[in-house]
Amino acid sequence: MLNPIERSNQLPFLQPPMKPVLKHIFLLKREYAQLPFFDFLRDERIPARDRLAFFPCMASFIMSFGDLNRLVLREEPTEDPYLKMINAHTYEDDHHWPWYLEDYAKLGHDGTRQAPGETLRFLYSDATIQNRLLAHRLAHLIWGAEPVVRLAIIEAIEETGNVLFELTSRIASQYQKDTGVELRYCGEFHFNLESGHAMNSDHAELALIALDDAQRRDALERVDKVYAWFTAWTHELLAFARAAKPQAEVA
Numbered sequence: 001m002l003n004p005i006e007r008s009n010q011l012p013f014l015q016p017p018m019k020p021v022l023k024h025i026f027l028l029k030r031e032y033a034q035l036p037f038f039d040f041l042r043d044e045r046i047p048a049r050d051r052l053a054f055f056p057c058m059a060s061f062i063m064s065f066g067d068l069n070r071l072v073l074r075e076e077p078t079e080d081p082y083l084k085m086i087n088a089h090t091y092e093d094d095h096h097w098p099w100y101l102e103d104y105a106k107l108g109h110d111g112t113r114q115a116p117g118e119t120l121r122f123l124y125s126d127a128t129i130q131n132r133l134l135a136h137r138l139a140h141l142i143w144g145a146e147p148v149v150r151l152a153i154i155e156a157i158e159e160t161g162n163v164l165f166e167l168t169s170r171i172a173s174q175y176q177k178d179t180g181v182e183l184r185y186c187g188e189f190h191f192n193l194e195s196g197h198a199m200n201s202d203h204a205e206l207a208l209i210a211l212d213d214a215q216r217r218d219a220l221e222r223v224d225k226v227y228a229w230f231t232a233w234t235h236e237l238l239a240f241a242r243a244a245k246p247q248a249e250v251a
């Protein structure tokens with residue numbers, strides 16, 4: 001069977017139709033990077049540790065992201081060339097949550113002694129609604145889309161991650177200077193892996209994948225939703241970080 005690129009190359013007279021979808025993703029990415037949460041992360045007047053105060057708030061989404069890869073995106077066995085690409089991607093992205101838990105401990109959150117029920121109460125509290133909702137929304141969005149459109153959804157998700165991790169890796173290096181502690185989820189370790197992903201390392205290849213008009217429209221609509229929902233997510237993270245007590249006061 002021809003792979004998606006070979007199949008597209010058999011139609012050289014057609015405009016490669018994933019390209020406008022990718023352009024749209026990058027346009028939205030530029031707007032996304034200007035959100036107040038990212039201004040907060042860029043604000044070097046705020047100590048690195050305090051800029052990372054949003055970290056516990058995103059627990060449910062980050063833990064769910066492994067499941068989104070293993071249980072929602074991955075469909076095996078398959079002969080569909082796009083699902084094969086997606087499956088390969090899920091194996092790169094389904095095991096990052098242990099690094100989140102590692103940083104969670106390194107940032108001192110494991111030191112908080114509370115009953116397990118209190119932890120559950122927090123995870124399901126109003127302070128983390130957008131985090132829980134985001135995982136449900138993305139699952140719904142993915143299940144409702146055909147495989148080629150799912151590629152666009154994944155690319156949009158990856159680009160939101162690129163904005164976040166580029167900034168957290170800068171904060172993590174400052175944190176390492178301040179404390180000597182290396183944060184792997186927030187830091188370069190994770191950012192470099194994310195930047196090298198099969199799905200987002202070769203945009204030229206992705207741009208050549210063929211979409212018909214209806215698929216392109218659907219992909220554009222779903223990409224808009226990805227950004228709208230991640231935008232709501234950033235507002236929740238920022239509100240949480242601002243409400244958190246500066247660590248200097250806690251110590």
Ligand SMILES: [Fe+2]
Nearest residue numbers: 093096190194
């Ligand atoms: Fe990741």
Ligand SMILES: [Fe+2]
Nearest residue numbers: 093158194197
């Ligand atoms: Fe990723």
